[in-house]
Amino acid sequence: MExxxxxxxQALSGIAKGEFTSEDLVKAIIDRKNSADGEIGAYxxxxxxxxxxxxRENPTSVPIAIKDLxxxxxxxxxxxxxxxxxxxxxxxxxxxxxxxxxGFIPAGRVNMDEFAMGSSTENSGLGVxxxxxxxxxxxxxxxxxxxxxxxxxxxxxxxxxxTGGSIRQPASFCNCVGVKPSYGRVSRFGVTAFASSLDQVxxxxxxxxxxxxxxxxxxxxxERDGTTPRESVPDYLAELQGASMKGVKIGIAKEYFNVAGxxxxxxxxxxxxxxMCEDAGAEIVEVSLPxxxxxxxxxxxxxxxxxxxxxxxxxxxxxxxRSEKAVDVFSLYCKSRAEGFGPEVKRRIIMGTYVLSSGxxxxxxxxxxxxxxxxxxxxxxxxxKVDALxxxxxxxxxxxxxxxxDPLTMYLNDLYTIPSSLAGVCASSVPAGFTADTKxxxxxxxxxxxxxxxxxxxxxxxxxxxxxxxAARGI
Ligand code: GLN
Numbered sequence: 001m002e003x004x005x006x007x008x009x010q011a012l013s014g015i016a017k018g019e020f021t022s023e024d025l026v027k028a029i030i031d032r033k034n035s036a037d038g039e040i041g042a043y044x045x046x047x048x049x050x051x052x053x054x055x056r057e058n059p060t061s062v063p064i065a066i067k068d069l070x071x072x073x074x075x076x077x078x079x080x081x082x083x084x085x086x087x088x089x090x091x092x093x094x095x096x097x098x099x100x101x102x103g104f105i106p107a108g109r110v111n112m113d114e115f116a117m118g119s120s121t122e123n124s125g126l127g128v129x130x131x132x133x134x135x136x137x138x139x140x141x142x143x144x145x146x147x148x149x150x151x152x153x154x155x156x157x158x159x160x161x162x163t164g165g166s167i168r169q170p171a172s173f174c175n176c177v178g179v180k181p182s183y184g185r186v187s188r189f190g191v192t193a194f195a196s197s198l199d200q201v202x203x204x205x206x207x208x209x210x211x212x213x214x215x216x217x218x219x220x221x222x223e224r225d226g227t228t229p230r231e232s233v234p235d236y237l238a239e240l241q242g243a244s245m246k247g248v249k250i251g252i253a254k255e256y257f258n259v260a261g262x263x264x265x266x267x268x269x270x271x272x273x274x275x276m277c278e279d280a281g282a283e284i285v286e287v288s289l290p291x292x293x294x295x296x297x298x299x300x301x302x303x304x305x306x307x308x309x310x311x312x313x314x315x316x317x318x319x320x321x322r323s324e325k326a327v328d329v330f331s332l333y334c335k336s337r338a339e340g341f342g343p344e345v346k347r348r349i350i351m352g353t354y355v356l357s358s359g360x361x362x363x364x365x366x367x368x369x370x371x372x373x374x375x376x377x378x379x380x381x382x383x384x385k386v387d388a389l390x391x392x393x394x395x396x397x398x399x400x401x402x403x404x405x406d407p408l409t410m411y412l413n414d415l416y417t418i419p420s421s422l423a424g425v426c427a428s429s430v431p432a433g434f435t436a437d438t439k440x441x442x443x444x445x446x447x448x449x450x451x452x453x454x455x456x457x458x459x460x461x462x463x464x465x466x467x468x469x470x471a472a473r474g475i
Contacts, residue, residue, distance in 0.1 A: 003028035008210035042149035051107035063107030065155035083340030093190025102217035110145030140170030147174035165417025172393035172443030183424035187222035212236035246281035251386030269433035308352025397440035
């Protein structure tokens with residue numbers, strides 16, 4: 001086995017046994033990137049000297065690829081936007097200092113949809129990322145670089161962010177394990193904000209154990225993010241001991257299965273995942289999430305509203321690209337933003353500004369907040385009956401470049417991930433099979449209640465153990 005094929009647990013144990021050092025790992029990843037990433041395009045930048053220096057300073061550490069919206073001191077942080085091309089971060093995000101304290105180092109910056117808006121990484125303003133399982137297909141998004149790097153064995157593990165599905169859907173498309181933590185479980189300090197009431201950082205990995213190790217490193221209270229409570233962080237890896245489906249109550253939400261766009265192959269794989277859970281001793285319970293049909297509309301009011309506020313700071317004065325064609329202050333703002341932002345980001349800013357404008361605020365934003373509460377209550381109610389929900393992660397497997405060219409079709413790909421994001425609960429994507437026709441990976445989603453990551457990971461591990469496919473390894 002090559003060093004770049006290792007997961008986190010294997011890398012930590014190899015280092016502990018003295019079989020190799022952190023520097024060896026970083027060198028192996030650099031070689032692999034140089035030979036294989038030309039086609040895949042997972043990395044936007046990779047400061048080899050920086051990664052090698054950190055590895056020499058911390059010889060027992062494991063390198064992790066970082067989505068290009070998480071700040072690492074001295075490194076670019078472009079959010080895959082021309083707006084931030086050339087920006088170098090002066091500080092580490094809390095997740096980066098947490099990783100370093102736990103024996104990991106940041107190595108390489110991976111591609112994404114611009115400002116995390118998208119589901120295919122086609123909205124990146126800085127590069128194309130291809131699915132390592134089929135180069136004619138997208139890797140998913142917005143954490144497409146993070147998923148392609150793990151799925152293509154271009155890293156040991158990566159960090160992504162998830163606002164409405166951006167860890168889980170690319171994990172499903174690239175055969176990785178992905179975990180979206182509960183809102184508030186992981187600090188957002190130093191993570192460029194998209195929609196602040198939804199954003200969470202989480203791991204994309206080659207196994208559930210690896211995700212548990214990284215979750216332990218990432219999670220916890222941060223005085224610089226007031227949404228992170230002082231709740232203690234369990235030892236998620238130790239909690240996986242004896243993970244089993246026996247007696248686990250798995251909820252199947254009926255609203256998730258009579259969906260028009262659900263691909264028959266994804267349905268087949270999800271149905272067989274449910275059957276496998278049942279055969280392994282789980283109890284399958286039908287539940288209802290009655291407000292599911294409103295989730296998409298609610299998300300596409302709340303997320304753009306928050307984005308329009310968060311992105312106001314990129315004005316060519318305080319941050320970001322500054323137009324050279326400006327003649328006065330007003331045209332400096334207009335031209336800098338027109339030149340710096342790509343089309344999807346502009347669309348979100350316009351939608352967000354509209355729903356917040358006076359006269360429309362109550363009708364759109366105010367109402368969306370109320371329906372969001374109803375969606376959250378659906379989940380609270382379901383979790384009085386079941387331990388976890390199981391659903392498809394996305395209605396399709398990885399699609400071809402350009403296939404979903406109208407924005408609405410693209411938005412609908414997040415049908416299964418958006419409701420749990422609005423509810424603030426935790427969810428994972430775990431590899432479950434390959435489509436018979438296109439031979440593309442498909443993950444299933446498990447959803448647990450808020451701050452129930454230990455349970456989520458245990459159930460995900462129990463599924464991984466019975467799943468017919470294993471994540472990423474050996475491609
Ligand atoms: N695809 C969704 C969007 O475009 C979710 C993105 C995300 O989770 N960052 O908003």
